[in-house]
Each structure stands twice: as C-alpha cells, then as structure tokens.
Amino acid sequence: MTHRFTLSRRSFLAGTAAAGGLSLGFSLPALAQDAPTGDIPEMNAWVVINPDNTVVVRVAKIEMGQGTLTGLAQLVAEELECDWDNVTWSYPTPGENVARSRVWGSFGTFGSQGIRTSHQMVREGGAAARMMLVQAAANRWGVDAGTLSVSKGVITGPGGETLTYGEVAADAANLEVPTEVALKDPADWTIAGSRVLRLDTTGKLDGSQKYAIDLKVDGMMLAAIKQTPVMGGKIASIDADAVMGMPGVQRVVQISDEAVVVVADTWWRAKTALDALPIEWDLGENASFGMADLEAMLDEGLSATEAFVGNQSGDVAAAFESAAQVLEADYHYPWQHHATMEPMNAMALVTDDSCEVWVPTQNAETDLAVAAETTGLEIPQCEIHRINLGGGFGRRASAADYTVVALKVAMEMKGTPVKVIWSREEDTTHGTYHPTTKARMRGALDADGNLTALHMRISGQSIFAGLMPFALQNGMDPLTFQGLQADGPEGQLGYTVPNLLVDHAMRNPPVRPGFWRGVNNNQNAFYLESFMDELADAAGKDPLEFRRGLMQNHPKHLAVLDKVAEGIGWDTPAPEGRFRGLCQHMGYGSYVAAAAEVSVDDRGALTIHKIVAATDCGHVVNPQQVEAQIEGSFAYGLSAGLLSQVTMEEGRVQEENFDTYPIVSMWEMPAVESHLIPSGGFWGGVGEPTIFVATPAVMNAVYRATGQRIRELPLSKHDLTPQ
Amino acid sequence: MPTLVVNGTSMDFDAEPDTPLLWVLREQLGLTGTKYGCGVAACGACTVHIDGIATRSCQMQIQDIRPGEEITTIEGLSPDRSHPIQQAWAELDVPQCGYCQSGQIMAAAAFLHDFPEPTDEDIKQNMTNLCRCGTYNRIKAGIKRAAELS
Ligand code: FES
Numbered sequence: 001m002t003h004r005f006t007l008s009r010r011s012f013l014a015g016t017a018a019a020g021g022l023s024l025g026f027s028l029p030a031l032a033q034d035a036p037t038g039d040i041p042e043m044n045a046w047v048v049i050n051p052d053n054t055v056v057v058r059v060a061k062i063e064m065g066q067g068t069l070t071g072l073a074q075l076v077a078e079e080l081e082c083d084w085d086n087v088t089w090s091y092p093t094p095g096e097n098v099a100r101s102r103v104w105g106s107f108g109t110f111g112s113q114g115i116r117t118s119h120q121m122v123r124e125g126g127a128a129a130r131m132m133l134v135q136a137a138a139n140r141w142g143v144d145a146g147t148l149s150v151s152k153g154v155i156t157g158p159g160g161e162t163l164t165y166g167e168v169a170a171d172a173a174n175l176e177v178p179t180e181v182a183l184k185d186p187a188d189w190t191i192a193g194s195r196v197l198r199l200d201t202t203g204k205l206d207g208s209q210k211y212a213i214d215l216k217v218d219g220m221m222l223a224a225i226k227q228t229p230v231m232g233g234k235i236a237s238i239d240a241d242a243v244m245g246m247p248g249v250q251r252v253v254q255i256s257d258e259a260v261v262v263v264a265d266t267w268w269r270a271k272t273a274l275d276a277l278p279i280e281w282d283l284g285e286n287a288s289f290g291m292a293d294l295e296a297m298l299d300e301g302l303s304a305t306e307a308f309v310g311n312q313s314g315d316v317a318a319a320f321e322s323a324a325q326v327l328e329a330d331y332h333y334p335w336q337h338h339a340t341m342e343p344m345n346a347m348a349l350v351t352d353d354s355c356e357v358w359v360p361t362q363n364a365e366t367d368l369a370v371a372a373e374t375t376g377l378e379i380p381q382c383e384i385h386r387i388n389l390g391g392g393f394g395r396r397a398s399a400a401d402y403t404v405v406a407l408k409v410a411m412e413m414k415g416t417p418v419k420v421i422w423s424r425e426e427d428t429t430h431g432t433y434h435p436t437t438k439a440r441m442r443g444a445l446d447a448d449g450n451l452t453a454l455h456m457r458i459s460g461q462s463i464f465a466g467l468m469p470f471a472l473q474n475g476m477d478p479l480t481f482q483g484l485q486a487d488g489p490e491g492q493l494g495y496t497v498p499n500l501l502v503d504h505a506m507r508n509p510p511v512r513p514g515f516w517r518g519v520n521n522n523q524n525a526f527y528l529e530s531f532m533d534e535l536a537d538a539a540g541k542d543p544l545e546f547r548r549g550l551m552q553n554h555p556k557h558l559a560v561l562d563k564v565a566e567g568i569g570w571d572t573p574a575p576e577g578r579f580r581g582l583c584q585h586m587g588y589g590s591y592v593a594a595a596a597e598v599s600v601d602d603r604g605a606l607t608i609h610k611i612v613a614a615t616d617c618g619h620v621v622n623p624q625q626v627e628a629q630i631e632g633s634f635a636y637g638l639s640a641g642l643l644s645q646v647t648m649e650e651g652r653v654q655e656e657n658f659d660t661y662p663i664v665s666m667w668e669m670p671a672v673e674s675h676l677i678p679s680g681g682f683w684g685g686v687g688e689p690t691i692f693v694a695t696p697a698v699m700n701a702v703y704r705a706t707g708q709r710i711r712e713l714p715l716s717k718h719d720l721t722p723q
Numbered sequence: 724m725p726t727l728v729v730n731g732t733s734m735d736f737d738a739e740p741d742t743p744l745l746w747v748l749r750e751q752l753g754l755t756g757t758k759y760g761c762g763v764a765a766c767g768a769c770t771v772h773i774d775g776i777a778t779r780s781c782q783m784q785i786q787d788i789r790p791g792e793e794i795t796t797i798e799g800l801s802p803d804r805s806h807p808i809q810q811a812w813a814e815l816d817v818p819q820c821g822y823c824q825s826g827q828i829m830a831a832a833a834f835l836h837d838f839p840e841p842t843d844e845d846i847k848q849n850m851t852n853l854c855r856c857g858t859y860n861r862i863k864a865g866i867k868r869a870a871e872l873s
C-alpha cells in the first residue's frame with residue numbers, strides 16, 4: 001500500500017535555497033511513524049551499537065571530500081563516550097528519511113552547513129544513546145544510574161564491575177528515549193575538537209572506494225550524452241541508423257528536444273558511437289550570443305537607474321557631493337565551472353512500479369523528488385542510493401539535471417539499469433556556472449582620507465533567477481549580497497561606512513548559473529577588498545590601518561585580519577623583491593582573512609611564496625580537517641583568480657577540458673599557514689569561506705609588486721612584465 | 724581474445740584495438756580504481772604504471788601495448804596498502820574526495836622511485852596531476868614522508 005501525497009520538487013528545491021542562509025521553510029508530509037527496521041536494534045536514528053562494540057554513526061550529510069562525515073561522527077562519539085577506534089558510519093537513504101518523518105533532518109550538504117546546522121541534533125543523539133546504555137547497565141545491576149561512570153564504551157558500576165556498550169545495547173534499545181539531554185561544554189571535548197584521522201580514507205588509497213561512476217550492477221548498460229551546444233537550442237534531426245551497427249551499441253535515445261544518448265554495453269563504445277552520430281541542431285535565438293553581448297549587458301547595468309538595494313545607510317549622494325576626493329573603478333568576475341574531478345553521472349533502474357537511482361548528489365532528497373516527478377511513481381516506490389562524491393562544490397547541490405537524464409533513459413529501457421556518464425567536454429560545456437557580474441565601486445574620501453561614502457553597484461547574473469526563480473523576493477535575489485549585508489549570522493559587512501549603498505542591477509545572460517563553492521561571496525570579496533586597497537592608497541594610508549579604522553564595530557572580522565597581518569609580519573618589511581597583500585571577509589557564519597607574499601619576475605611570472613590564513617568558525621570539530629579545507633580553498637579560489645574562466649561565443653561555451661579550463665596544480669599551489677582562532681558561542685562553516693579571501697589577498701600583493709591593479713579575472717589575461 | 728598482463732595476472736578482454744587502456748581496465752577488467760578525469764592526458768587521474776613508468780592510460784590505446792609489458796594499477800601497487808606512498812597518505816590524511824588519489828599515488832610512487840630524496844622543486848616539476856580538492860600541500864608532505872619510510 002502506498003500513501004498518496006504531494007511532495008513537490010519545488011519544496012525540496014526551496015530547501016536548497018538555504019545554501020545562502022535563507023530560511024525558506026518547507027515541510028514534508030510524514031509517511032509513517034518513526035519505525036526503524038533491521039536486525040540490530042538501534043539506540044536512536046543516529047546510533048547503532050553492535051554486540052562487538054562497534055558503533056555505527058548514521059550520517060545524514062554526504063561526504064564529498066570536505067570531511068563532514070568524520071566531523072559529525074566525532075560529535076556523536078563525543079557525547080556517546082564510546083571508543084573512537086570502534087566508530088564506523090553508514091548513510092540512511094532519503095526514502096528512509098521520508099518514511100521516518102525526516103528524523104535525520106535535511107540531507108542537503110551545501111552552504112558549508114554540514115556541521116553547523118546539525119551539530120545539535122547529532123550531539124543530542126549521541127548523548128541520549130549514552131544515557132540509555134548507562135540506564136540499561138544500571139537496571140542490570142539494580143543500582144541507580146547516577147552511580148555509574150562511563151569511558152570509551154565501558155560502563156563501570158559502584159563496585160568496579162564493568163559492562164561494555166555492546167553487552168547492554170540490546171537492552172538499552174528497548175528503553176524510553178530520554179527527552180532531556182545535557183550536552184558537554186566544548187571545553188571538555190576529547191574526541192570532538194581533536195585531530196583524529198578521517199574515517200573514509202582507506203578506500204581512497206587502494207582504489208577500492210566505489211564512486212557512482214565505478215558502480216556495476218547486473219545487466220547494466222552505459223550511456224554517453226550530447227546536449228544542445230547552445231542554451232535553448234533543439235535537435236532538428238538524428239540519424240540513428242548510422243551508428244546502430246557499431247560495436248556494442250544498443251539504443252539511440254533522444255531524451256528531450258535538447259539531448260540525445262547512445263546506450264551501449266560499455267561507455268567507451270557508447271561515446272565512440274555518439275561521436276559518430278549525425279545530429280542536426282536548430283540552435284535558436286541564443287546562437288549569436290558572445291562576450292561582446294555580455295559586456296554590453298553588464299555595462300548597461302552598471303549605470304542603470306533601477307537596482308535592487310541590498311544594504312543602505314546614510315545619504316550617499318550628499319556624501320559624494322561634499323567629498324574631498326572621489327574614487328571610481330569597475331571590476332569584473334567571469335563565469336566559472338565547478339569541474340568536479342568525477343564527471344557528472346547517474347544510474348537509474350525503472351520498472352512499472354519502482355525506481356532506483358545511484359547518484360553522487362549533495363541533496364539526495366531533491367533527487368528523490370525528481371525521481372517521483374519524472375517517473376510519475378509515488379515517493380515510496382522510489383529510492384536513491386547515496387554514494388560518496390568525487391567532488392561537489394555546488395554542482396551537485398540543486399540542479400539534479402544528471403538524475404533527470406538517467407531517469408529518462410531508464411524509462412525508455414524499463415528493467416535495465418542504465419548509467420549515463422558525461423564526457424569531460426560535455427560536463428564542462430553544460431555546467432551551472434558561477435554567475436558573472438561586474439561591479440562599479442565608488443568611494444568618497446574627506447580631506448583627512450576618511451571613507452565617508454561607498455557605493456557598490458553590482459550588475460549581472462542572479463543564481464536564483466536562473467536556477468530557482470521561486471526563491472526571488474519581489475524579483476530581488478538576496479543571495480547576490482552575500483557578505484555585504486548589514487547584519488545577520490550568515491555574513492555581514494565588516495566595515496562601518498557612514499553613507500553606504502550596495503545595489504544590484506540584475507542582468508541575466510542566456511547561460512545557466514549555479515551555486516559554485518563560495519557562491520556570491522567570491523566576487524563580492526574580490527570587488528570590495530581590492531577596492532579597499534585602492535581607497536587606502538588614495539587616502540595615503542596603509543591598507544591594514546585604513547581597514548582597521550572602519551572595523552572598530554566588528555571585532556571578530558578585525559581579529560582574523562590582525563591575525564594574518566601578524567602571521568605575515570606586516571609590521572616588518574618583506575624580503576627583497578617580495579610584496580604583500582591582505583584582506584578579510586565573512587560568510588557562512590565564519591570570519592576569514594588571508595595575507596599573501598608574492599614576487600613577480602622580469603618575465604612577468606608570479607610566485608606566491610606564502611599565504612597566511614585565519615578562520616574564526618566559532619567551534620572547531622577537527623583542526624586538521626579545517627586546515628585541509630583552508631588549503632583546498634586556496635587551490636579552488638586561486639584557480640579562478642589566476643587561471644580559469646568560462647567564456648561564450650556563438651552561444652557556446654568555449655572551454656571544454658582542463659587544457660582550456662586550467663586549474664591550480666602543484667606548480668601554482670602556495671605554502672599555506674593556517675591559524676584557527678575559534679572564539680566560541682557560534683558555529684560557522686569552513687568548506688567555503690577561505691575561497692573568498694584567496695584571490696583578493698593575492699591581487700592586492702600583485703598590485704604592490706607590479707603597480708597593476710587587476711580588476712578583471714583571471715590574472716592570466718594580464719601581462720605582468722615590467723614596462 | 725587479446726590479453727594484458729595486469730597486476731601480475733594475464734587477463735582476457737574484448738575491446739576494439741583503439742580503445743584506451745583506461746576503459747579496458749575500468750570496463751572490461753573491473754579495475755575501477757583507475758579513474759577517468761579528462762580523457763586528454765591533462766589531469767593524471769588515469770595514471771598507471773607500464774613496466775614501472777607512470778603512464779596516463781587514457782592516451783594509451785591497447786594496440787600500442789607491446790606483448791610482455793606489465794601494467795600495474797592502484798589495485799596492484801601493494802597487496803595491503805603498504806607501499807610507502809600509501810602509508811604516508813594514510814598517516815597525513817592526504818585525500819579529500821579521493822577521486823584523483825589513485826592517479827596521484829601511482830604518479831607519486833613512480834616519482835619516488837626516480838627521486839628517492841626529492842626536493843620541493845623536484846616535486847613541483849614532476850607531480851603534474853590535478854586535484855580539484857586542492858590536496859597538493861599534503862601530497863608534497865606525503866611524498867617527503869614516504870621518502871623517509873622507504
Ligand atoms: S583521464 Fe587521463 S589524464 Fe585525465
């Protein structure tokens with residue numbers, strides 16, 4: 001029997017808007033009461049304890065490299081007081097989550113939220129399980145639970161007698177789940193807060209970890225996909241007969257107006273046939289769109305009279321009129337592709353009354369909703385298998401385009417599991433790109449070099465408008481202003497400027513935008529923190545001192561900035577031929593700053609000798625994994641700052657692979673010194689924030705080294721050879 | 724049926740002669756530890772050893788593999804993750820998503836063989852595999868640690 005209810009895709013997608021810290025609350029109907037199944041009784045949704053004392057922590061978020069799986073397990077283990085060496089993990093499925101009234105909360109893993117939005121739930125889960133285990137031991141011994149102590153999964157009674165968790169787990173599982181649980185003070189943590197190694201490394205050392213692209217199930221067929229090269233283009237005709245005789249080819253399936261797949265017994269054969277498949281395209285109205293059109297569109301927005309206001313105070317116009325000095329500069333941030341190392345892929349098996357999907361996804365509940373919507377089946381007839389991702393970075397957070405494709409092919413071949421794999425070229429040319437914007441920065445200085453007014457006009461693309469228009473607020477995309485807002489726990493401007501205007505002229509080119517690790521903080525920090533240095537120069541002040549003068553109301557922003565200044569030795573001259581830059585920004589609840597030391601040789605080649613980074617994320621669950629995220633964020637952020645961009649001509653993305661979309665390699669990777677200065681009392685994310693500060697810190701140093709102010713990225717567009 | 728010697732075992736497969744070794748390993752021989760990243764020799768995710776030489780298998784057609792050449796994949800680097808590179812990787816928690824790491828480990832193992840006492844500059848010049856998660860600094864530290872363990 002199945003229950004009929006509406007679970008709209010929109011409601012799931014609205015959940016993903018929380019990537020930007022928005023609360024677009026959504027609710028899901030419950031299918032049944034929370035009713036766990038399985039041979040081994042669970043303590044609660046988060047904890048299963050086996051008779052051999054191994055502890056299985058159920059993880060709602062997905063692992064894609066960011067270390068959340070280990071961090072969440074540490075938090076559970078901390079409260080559970082188990083032996084860390086006995087901890088393993090498993091993933092509940094979205095089907096189980098819906099069936100159990102979403103006992104695990106949201107599976108969405110984005111917005112640097114993995115830890116900070118679920119620490120409370122998982123710690124309470126661990127603490128409740130501990131209380132039940134202790135109670136079970138007390139019952140067995142006929143003593144008061146208050147007389148027992150517990151350490152590393154061993155319960156000790158008043159007379160020194162002991163029981164292990166595994167020995168009392170079955171009894172404990174039958175006890176009432178406590179409603180009142182007290183959590184430890186983070187100051188008392190021993191497992192959480194420590195530099196334990198990740199739980200998921202072994203399979204990454206010998207090739208045994210199976211990514212979705214590696215999975216093989218009985219009877220599986222492989223598909224290669226080609227989609228319209230121009231957004232809005234359509235297939236005019238296909239000559240399937242031309243390839244049906246090629247080795248291994250099973251089917252040619254046109255899954256929509258816009259895409260065709262070849263299905264074969266191996267992916268290589270499918271791709272070989274797809275490359276040979278004659279396809280005529282009707283490219284439509286975007287077929288002439290190019291960078292000149294984009295430029296004109298964004299430039300028009302820079303001076304447009306109408307714009308959405310994101311942050312405003314004082315009287316900007318009056319302040320500019322009475323200024324001693326006005327500075328103006330235009331900046332540009334190009335499209336970027338996620339370029340996950342594992343290309344997009346998904347496998348689906350559809351029958352008349354069931355549907356299974358195996359997919360690397362950052363939000364399997366979206367895929368579940370998509371599965372039901374695409375197949376017309378009920379939610380309980382669909383299931384999504386969660387598999388660790390070979391990188392996500394936001395590409396796998398919301399669009400679920402890959403899942404839709406796999407489902408459509410599988411619906412044409414009912415009973416056969418079909419896995420669709422994007423070639424790298426198809427992946428790169430059909431992304432959900434980091435939105436492109438320009439900014440016109442205007443600052444007013446008084447005669448003493450004080451900043452009296454700032455107007456930041458952003459012109460360009462909105463993610464919400466392109467990806468999830470229902471999330472717009474009266475047409476405005478509030479996410480555009482990430483890190484520039486006056487207040488809020490998610491991110492706030494770290495400067496007090498007496499007269500301030502931050503506004504957005506939305507201009508949407510025919511290119512699909514998406515959430516790209518760091519999202520709009522990336523360009524906002526690049527614009528503002530570069531311009532802060534320009535203003536400091538105009539004011540005749542040191543960039544650090546100029547900022548400090550505006551930051552007295554923002555002690556946490558200031559603390560990370562001071563930390564990197566200290567770490568790089570801002571007070572002392574840089575070594576001969578080296579130059580420094582610094583910056584700060586806040587996003588995803590965390591305060592971050594970076595300082596870079598660079599040199600540029602007489603052939604114009606940049607070397608980043610050293611980067612010092614600081615993060616205040618409130619609480620640190622695993623310092624070595626936070627450091628890994630900080631280092632990785634420099635690689636990701638500097639890829640965009642130094643090397644990569646997506647461009648369009650004749651409606652087509654021009655970059656196709658890593659040869660034309662270069663990313664940071666060992667060659668460019670700077671040494672990174674990370675300072676974690678958690679100040680407590682709040683929980684900030686760490687997967688993205690450092691990306692914001694990577695590029696502006698380096699570009700500010702490049703300016704000191706060369707006199708060139710880089711206002712358009714990537715740096716590789718510019719010739720740094722001394723003139 | 725054509726055969727290849729992979730990880731010390733002679734294996735039969737069924738593929739057109741111009742098929743890249745990468746896809747024979749992955750789709751015919753079930754050795755999915757070797758990854759597809761770019762298909763154009765730009766990323767190194769597909770790195771295997773052919774007679775000990777690090778080779779990007781996406782660019783090696785099986786018809787170009789000579790009889791007797793020995794192919795080693797990540798699955799055959801060591802029986803129990805005991806190669807110094809694997810040990811060092813475990814000790815330093817090098818992988819993030821892990822997708823590039825089979826290729827990184829195979830490249831690093833061949834590199835360490837050629838440069839038993841590598842300098843930072845040696846590593847920079849020779850370790851050209853891409854990692855989108857940005858694990859480069861730990862890879863560098865891992866290679867140096869592996870040199871100590873060797
Ligand atoms: S897949 Fe062979 S180098 Fe990228």
Ligand code: FES
Pocket residue numbers: 065341390391818819820821822823824853854855856857858
């Ligand atoms: S660890 Fe993710 S790509 Fe290298």
